[in-house]
Amino acid sequence: MIEVIGAGFGRTGTLSLKLALERLGFAPCHHMTELVDNAEQTDLWARVATGEPLDWDEVYRGYRATTDWPGAHYWRRLIEHFPQAKVILTVRDPQKWYESVRGSIYRVRSLPMPDGLDAKRRNFIDEMIWQREFGGRFEDADHAIAVFNEHNEAVRREVPAERLLEFQVGDGWEPLCGFLGVPVPDEPFPRSNDRQEFADRVAQRMRAH
Template sequence: MKNQLIFIAQRLINMTLKVIGAGFGRTGTLSLKAALEQLGYGPCHHMKEVMLHNDQAEWFSKASKGIEVNWHEVFKNYSSAVDWPAAAYYQELADIFPEAKIVLAIRDPDAWYKSVNNTIFRVIPNFPKWIRFIFPRSDKVFNMIEKTIWQGEFSGQFEDKKLAIQIYKDRVEAIKKTFPAERLLIHSSKDGWEPLCEFLDVGIPETPYPWLNDSSKIKRAIIVMRILQWLPLTILVLFIIALMVN
């Protein structure tokens, strides 16, 4: 335990990106984030960071428009990065951080497509436009997601299941061909701790490998979004009724 704390302290002092997650979202990236942080490679960048921090939303918004950003500045407070939007720039990040190791999170292609299609792909069309109007930062984030993921990764054709799965498979093969075996780990959440710890040359924790799944939370959020879409109209109708009654 003492050695692990010393290791984590050294990571924090010498903060730079040491692990780059190249896998698409919904491939176990949330579990991988938790695992990396437990192993001392935290904080780990994830889409949630973009949602929470103004500077992250601003940087990735610029990157999605093709504007050059300082990746050292973007990741100055992180030891690792997984999930979109960082994964969309895996090659660029690998070049800028040549000492960083690459972890490619994978999942059964059909299960991956189903998960994306039932969760994050449904967020933007169901997110109330009036909220995006009132809160410009949310609009900036969703525009970034549209450009980076749905247009950038899938050329606006994610709804074509066959094509989307082929793009997923092509990404996996491209990464396999790009990086040497000593720099790349292909990892599924089902693989657990052992291959990840061996790859990073750290001890295996006594606790089980994290198994995090936010699908149910996202689905509940989508239901709430659909209800909120009608809120302004509902208020307007109630206001008109109140005027008529009076």
């Protein structure tokens, strides 16, 4: 049963949030990384992307939280289906967000990929995120940033204030733990998946193929 819904777009600290939520006991937390090398997850989300009617309990079976795409694309459905779940909107400076996405996950879109799982995953991500979310116009920075801002405003507007935390990973443990009603860990807040780390991971996967 999903207890925490991350509604923020990718590259807003969603992997750090995943690690933090898991440290706080909301494990496992779904994230785009869950689809890497996981044919079952890729097949499942490919079916979601085609509009096949699926039970969200089945989609998230075994998970207690979700952050990042692909879940963030369906945030309205998720907050309705899991009415008791708390919602976290990860945010960052819009221009920095755009530069980060363009230099990482959008760049991967243009890299050659072998047939198979990687290609299948990239195809449905392309449809779900770059075509539907950004209307095929992500390279238009003004348009992409407008989509980002409008998404954040919609979450702020539609999620009841008592159910929503707007969060930047630099805020650390205190606001997150206060919102979730759990103790603050005696350790640094996790920070992961900066652009260099992302590039290194992609390069490693390309070498593996």
